[in-house]
Amino acid sequence: MVVLVLLCSTACTSTPTSAGRTTLGLSAWPGWFPWQVAQEQGLFQRNGIDVELKYFDSYTDSLNALSSGAIDANSQTLNDTLASVSGGAQQTIILVNDNSTGNDQVIARDGISGVADLKGKKVAVEQGTVDHYLLLLALTEAGLSQKDIELVPLATDAAAAAFVAGKVDAVGAFAPFTTTALQRAGSRAIVTSAEFPGAIPDHLVVSRAFAKNRPEAAQALVNTWFDTLEWIKQNNGQAVEIMARRGGVSTSDYRSYDAGTTIFTLRQNIDAFTPGVTPTHLNHQAGQIADFMVSTGLTPNRPSLDGLFDDRFVKAVRR
Structure with missing residues (x-):
């Protein structure tokens, strides 16, 4: 019963946050496999949101799915989000899942x-x-x-x-x-x-229309993420089995990824969204990535950072 109290520390409701199902994409990255734990342990439902978790064998396919509107939210990196925005996609980052620190x-x-x-x-x-x-x-x-x-x-x-x-x-x-x-x-x-510290942050990204028109659903996704991290902390062995199975690797292999993926706490999320001039600040890192993408020919146009970051959802999580 104590665990249930912890899981409901952000938001619990018995009814959906907004009409319809929310489709959330993820692909093969350790920092995104906690979403699989959330699904198997019913944590989306405990936060009042009906989620279809869609796994993509091809990461690129997940990027295209969000850009085309085929899914509502996706797990993707900052630089890939900037590439999509450069191509005309209207996307916003509402959560930092992790930083790649070796993986x-x-x-x-x-x-x-x-x-x-x-x-x-x-x-x-x-x-x-x-x-x-x-x-x-x-x-x-x-x-x-x-x-x-x-x-x-x-x-x-x-x-x-x-x-x-x-x-x-x-x-x-x-x-x-x-x-x-x-x-x-x-x-x-x-x-x-x-x-390359801070160069590869990984995020929950939604369409700007989703963030604007379904803010309750966006909040429920963010709440679920932090509830899931708490569940993993309380049930680490079971959680690793779930995540390793999703990744198609052994539990020992999965544990070897720990140092290479730094999962962000709520405090680290809030700090990352705060404007600053170091690699730990998303606005600074996004500017550097945008310049690099243009200089190396990854994209012909520098993506606009306007509206790219929306910190209201992490700030609304109860501490």
């Missing part, structure tokens, strides 16, 4: 000891997504550009498989696909997101 990696075959060694090599990555961004950051830091490598555009699962099969020299991937890639004998991560 995004560029993994290379034996004989490649650093990023500089990628010159002239085949590198597979899902073009235009977060690990493409990490690859470009690493190349830039090493004094190279995308023109110095042979980019092989593949969906992340296919990219990892191609690397294991020896078809490419390196791969940009995120957990749990990093586990697949590292099955290649002699392979190792030559750069990770831990080397």
Whole structure:
């Protein structure tokens, strides 16, 4: 009964927050698997919201689904949200799930000891997504550009498989696909997101129409997230089993991802949404990413940051 009280600390109601079902997308990333826990433990319902949790095997498909209006909300990175906004999508970020602190990696075959060694090599990555961004950051830091490598555009699962099969020299991937890639004998991560603090924050993103017209539903999603984190804290073993099963990995593999994904507390959420001039502040990081996207040709137009962040929902969570 104590756990139930904790779960209801944000908002509990016996009726839906607003008419209709809310469709929430997620794909293979450890920082988003708590949504699976929320579904299996009935935590959406306890917050009065009817949610269809839609899992996408392809992360890119989830981005396209939100941009096209096929789903109401999606789990996606800041840089991918900026790419969508640059293309004309009207989206807003209402929650920070986590920061990638090592679980995004560029993994290379034996004989490649650093990023500089990628010159002239085949590198597979899902073009235009977060690990493409990490690859470009690493190349830039090493004094190279995308023109110095042979980019092989593949969906992340296919990219990892191609690397294991020896078809490419390196791969940009995120957990749990990093586990697949590292099955290649002699392979190792030559750069990770831990080397670029704050560069890859992950979010709950909704259409601006959803945030405006269904604020009760948006609030219920945010409330559910923090209730879920509390449930995971109270029932860690069971939660890890659920999340590992969703990721298609063993519980021991899943636990190995802990250090590489830093889940944000409510306090960290509020601090991140607060305007500032360091990598921990979303407005600062978004500006840097937007400039980088244009300079490297990821997008022809600098995305507008107006309306990108909506902090009212995290601020309304009861503490």
